Amino acid sequence: MTAVQLKGVRKDFGGFTAISNIDLDIRSGELVALLGPSGCGKTTTLRMIAGLEVPSDGQILFDGKDVSEVAVQKRNVGMVFQRYALFPHMTVEKNVAFGLKVRGTDKAEIEQRLEDILDVVQLQQFRHRFPAQLSGGQMQRVAIARTLITNPSVLMMDEPLANLDTKLRGEMRRFIRDLQQRLGITTIFVTHDQIEAMELADRVAVIFDGKLAQYDAPDALYKRPGSIDIADFMGATNVFEAMIRGKTATAPFGSLAFATDATDGPAHVMLRGEAIDLHLAEPPETQNQIRGRVSAREFFGANITYTVACGDAQIQVIEQSRRMVDLDQEVWLTIPPDRIWIIQN
Amino acid sequence: MARKSASIALNERLSPYQKLYLLLIAGFILGPFIPLIIQSFAFRWAWPDLLPGTWWLEQRERAVLPLAWDYVISPYSQVWEATLNTVFIGCVVTVICLFICLPAARVLARESFKGKPAFEFFLSMPLIVPEAAIGIALLMIFINIGLAGTYTGIIIVHLIPTIPYMIRMLTAVYQGLGRDFEEQAMILGASRWQILRMVTMPMLLPGIVAGALFTFLVSTNIFLLTFFMGQGKIVTLPTLLFSKISGGTLDASAAGITLVVTVPGIILLLITERFIKEEAFGKGFGN
Numbered sequence A: 001m002t003a004v005q006l007k008g009v010r011k012d013f014g015g016f017t018a019i020s021n022i023d024l025d026i027r028s029g030e031l032v033a034l035l036g037p038s039g040c041g042k043t044t045t046l047r048m049i050a051g052l053e054v055p056s057d058g059q060i061l062f063d064g065k066d067v068s069e070v071a072v073q074k075r076n077v078g079m080v081f082q083r084y085a086l087f088p089h090m091t092v093e094k095n096v097a098f099g100l101k102v103r104g105t106d107k108a109e110i111e112q113r114l115e116d117i118l119d120v121v122q123l124q125q126f127r128h129r130f131p132a133q134l135s136g137g138q139m140q141r142v143a144i145a146r147t148l149i150t151n152p153s154v155l156m157m158d159e160p161l162a163n164l165d166t167k168l169r170g171e172m173r174r175f176i177r178d179l180q181q182r183l184g185i186t187t188i189f190v191t192h193d194q195i196e197a198m199e200l201a202d203r204v205a206v207i208f209d210g211k212l213a214q215y216d217a218p219d220a221l222y223k224r225p226g227s228i229d230i231a232d233f234m235g236a237t238n239v240f241e242a243m244i245r246g247k248t249a250t251a252p253f254g255s256l257a258f259a260t261d262a263t264d265g266p267a268h269v270m271l272r273g274e275a276i277d278l279h280l281a282e283p284p285e286t287q288n289q290i291r292g293r294v295s296a297r298e299f300f301g302a303n304i305t306y307t308v309a310c311g312d313a314q315i316q317v318i319e320q321s322r323r324m325v326d327l328d329q330e331v332w333l334t335i336p337p338d339r340i341w342i343i344q345n
Numbered sequence B: 001m002a003r004k005s006a007s008i009a010l011n012e013r014l015s016p017y018q019k020l021y022l023l024l025i026a027g028f029i030l031g032p033f034i035p036l037i038i039q040s041f042a043f044r045w046a047w048p049d050l051l052p053g054t055w056w057l058e059q060r061e062r063a064v065l066p067l068a069w070d071y072v073i074s075p076y077s078q079v080w081e082a083t084l085n086t087v088f089i090g091c092v093v094t095v096i097c098l099f100i101c102l103p104a105a106r107v108l109a110r111e112s113f114k115g116k117p118a119f120e121f122f123l124s125m126p127l128i129v130p131e132a133a134i135g136i137a138l139l140m141i142f143i144n145i146g147l148a149g150t151y152t153g154i155i156i157v158h159l160i161p162t163i164p165y166m167i168r169m170l171t172a173v174y175q176g177l178g179r180d181f182e183e184q185a186m187i188l189g190a191s192r193w194q195i196l197r198m199v200t201m202p203m204l205l206p207g208i209v210a211g212a213l214f215t216f217l218v219s220t221n222i223f224l225l226t227f228f229m230g231q232g233k234i235v236t237l238p239t240l241l242f243s244k245i246s247g248g249t250l251d252a253s254a255a256g257i258t259l260v261v262t263v264p265g266i267i268l269l270l271i272t273e274r275f276i277k278e279e280a281f282g283k284g285f286g287n
Ligand SMILES: Nc1ncnc2c1ncn2[C@@H]1O[C@H](COP(=O)(O)OP(=O)(O)O)[C@@H](O)[C@H]1O
Pocket: A013, A016, A018, A036, A037, A038, A039, A040, A041, A042, A043, A044, A045
């Protein structure tokens, strides 16, 4: 397998800078998600790795070797386009075999590998159909099969799940992860959905405005976002301004003790809703205790989100739906110090 | 089968007025050919008779074939030579035109560069400037460099009015074909030539066929430029026809030649009909 490295990569389109500076280290066999809002430069990054765009500056290395001089055809990468780009005038079979045919692989071997890959993506009974006669999920599997049959050393997928309906999305998510684990192929996929990124990826690269904002394992990214924007993008709701002194953060609703390292001064304190305990009577422990009143309640089936008014601040608490707390009920919130995260600057 | 049911459907959908309208249009297009056909089978058709006074059939012992057709088939008429010339020139012009216009259309459809609008305007110049002006200007040059009266000379002048049409049609088709397909093919390892042959060409085929057909028809119909450049040494169907009728007589043989002139276009249309999807034409002309 192949390790991919981006070193100070920049990309300008005319006077417009799409990627200002990205350093990214992708280990061999790793599944990495590029996560960011639409227009932040995810597709451009993939296209540079594939060789479809030339970086304006910086280097792209495969296994430590600079590939800037290597033609697209010789990079041996695979890319599944956002809209699949299946050749409309070819059947499923011809589409899938395309990569081998242009390499001049002999007929018997093409036949063999075609059978194998069609089994893997479960498309045997559709092999004689044209793309226009397939559903979205089937088209996607054709696109993946067409790419995998060439044994690429890096597999890239641009928003592979964006065009599928919810149920199919879950199915394809499992399919992609199983496939990736089975083949152990270095995979980079693009998404703007943080849930998708966290579920699938070994590591997530968050890109904002053409810059790498944070590159971390999913749980680290979720629990310890590096900035308010990242916290916001990762779905954090309880972020409050606070003053740090030692191991205490003073927020509008009271003082909280925390465990992580922080320097003194103004900062933001982040409380993950599912880490907060909600009590109906005053709890014995007094550390990190916040008193408030339930002001809203949202029911999501398995979970309930309560909004608790604590002075001027609104704190959201997520709880499994084992009970229903009434609106306007007086409650006490507690949060363990090691579940509090401080975002500085 | 499909065509039959389509025509039935059409019949059911049309009101009597619409049918009458269609009939009038058909009459307008086909009407002029009726006297030609009659003329070509006449033995003598003198003014002011509505129909020929003597038909060829009544004079069978004097002429084995209708007079017109007898003449048309004979080597004196040069019809056979002119037909070969016309088809040959048309084919070469079409192929060269495609080779020039495919890359040009690709750039025009996908890239934006400084001076592109001006370039596009220049492309339509040959359609605006009178043919005679171009013809005379070029003739002076071609006589000097010895291209007048040669096939090369005629083919070059035929490219002048056909290239703008072809580029316009192909640009429209290219605009409909995203880059994704070619980029995907490239990533899958295809060389430029393989991409052109296996991806681009098949996907552009309807547009290419429409453009080629159109170019061929335009080329086979160009009179003035051919007349100037041919210098009487190379006859094509339009120049032959013109020399035939320029004397002012519209006799049976002229009628015969006129009918022959329309044949290549009709045959070509029938051959290529199955390639041409409405969209290809629609796109081509819509832009
Ligand atoms: N070929 C191009 N020419 C000019 N601007 C481009 C080109 N490709 C992308 N961009 C711009 O670069 C930015 C990043 O695009 P892209 O990588 O497609 O974003 P994403 O995939 O994250 O939605 C966008 O603002 C886009 O408009």
